[in-house]
Amino acid sequence: MSLKFLVVDDSVTMRRIVANSLKNLGYDNIIEAVDGKDALAKLAADPAINFVITDWNMPVFTGLELTKSLRSDEKYAKIPILMVTTRGVKEDIIEALQAKVSNYIIKPFTPQVLKEKIDQILANVQ
Amino acid sequence: MKNLNMSQLFEKLNDVKSLFIYGQKIIPVLQSLVDFMQETVPLLENINHSIADSTSKIPRATDQINNVTNATELATTEILDLVDVISNNLSTIDNSLKDITEKEKIKSSVIEKLKALLPDNAEAMQLFQEYKDNDVTISQIEKLSEVFPKIQNDTYNITLSLQVQDITSQQLAAVNHLIESVQTKLASLIHDIDDTNLKEVQSSENYSTPEGATFDPNASYDKSGDRQDMIDEIIQSENQKASQDEIDKLFS
Known part of the structure; x- marks a missing residue:
């Protein structure tokens, strides 16, 4: 399965770190979005995107709103969504799971955790 | 009737007399109250002025915090740029060394072939051995090539550590949000004391908070992995619950 990642984060630092980590894991097909609204526009413009990695706390349209919006759209109902966020409170995690994120990573993350979660998601998809 | x-x-005159006597007693108390009020008013004005002064400084404090955030983001981007340059240079050197290794192997092979062509030439054999x-x-x-992955890994770890910028x-x-909340409270306090000062404070509001900015007040730079373990446990437990609910639905 050829993967095209959409990395969504309002922090340019985090976008670069996630993108670098993906490249280190051998995934070169990566595009970036600055918030949830931008992510929706990028997804609409590029049907090849098949994996979303998103932050939660973003202006304009949060990662949770993006997840809910994607899950309510038949076209993206099953697209893998990996939440990478600083929010580590139990209620937040449950809220994210209820919104149907595929998995959840707390910042700061390690490349091992990123790989593990991507592999888990892909194993469930296949 | 007259009596x-x-x-x-x-009887009424006695009442009035009592009132005068009571008045004579209370006048010093009232006087001291007036004195107290006269002393307190400048103090209250002083407090009011201090609150107004502190409140007017708050926008500058939030501006400075925003400047710190912008500066660290800029610096982090510069570090990331440099790390990318170092990584690219390392890759270039690593590739060059691989080419040199291949050429050295060819050279060794050529020497061996030459040795095979001159087996009886003792001088040539001695030179080959010396070479x-x-x-x-x-x-x-080979030693250098072993170091390269370590340097690459270290530079990558620098990149990962820069996650601290997003968290901070x-x-x-x-x-900033907390400071702004304090400012709002102080402004309303000033409003209660003196309307004019509120106007002064509002006119000095030249700070800017990003529209719709969101943040996690509990964000922390914790590299222990404990929080990720806790999250994994919650996810596992919630998934198990969901699975059990599905099974229960099937049998109900």
């Missing part, structure tokens, strides 16, 4: 009226009059004894290029390159920027945004 009764006089008696009432004296071989001094040829340390491949072993040196959220912490600073939370502090």
Whole structure:
């Protein structure tokens, strides 16, 4: 399965770190979005995107709103969504799971955790 | 009838007398209250002025915090750029060393072939041996090649550590939000004391908070992995619950 990642984060630092980590894991097909609204526009413009990695706390349209919006759209109902966020409170995690994120990573993350979660998601998809 | 009226009059006069006596007693108390009020008013004005002054400084504090966030983001981007340059340079050097290793292997092979062509030439054999004894290029390159992945890994770890910038920027945004809340409270306090000062404070509001900015006030730079373990446990437990619910639905 050829993967095209959409990395969504309002922090340019985090976008670069996630993108670098993906490249280190051998995934070169990566595009970036600055918030949830931008992510929706990028997804609409590029049907090849098949994996979303998103932050939660973003202006304009949060990662949770993006997840809910994607899950309510038949076209993206099953697209893998990996939440990478600083929010580590139990209620937040449950809220994210209820919104149907595929998995959840707390910042700061390690490349091992990123790989593990991507592999888990892909194993469930296949 | 006349006596009764006089008696009432004296009764009333006695009441008035009591009132005067009471007044004489209370006047010093009232005087001290007035004195106290006169002393307190400048103090209250002073407090009011201090609150107004502190409140007017708050926008500058939030501006400075925003400047810190912007500066650290810029610096982090510069570090990331440099790390990218170092990584690219390392890759270029690593590739060059691989090419040199291949060429050295070809050179060694050529020497061996030459040795095979001149087996009876003792002088040539001695020179070949001397060449071989001094040829340390491949072993040196191999040693360098072992170091390269370590340097690449270290530079990558620098990149990962820069996640701290995103986390601290959220912490600073939370502090900003707190300061702004304090300013709102102070402004309303000033409004209660003096309307004019509120206008002064509002006119000095030249700070800017990003529209719709969101942040996690609990963001922390914790590299222990404990929080990720806790999250994994919650996810597992919630998934198990969901699975059980599905099974229960099937049997109900």
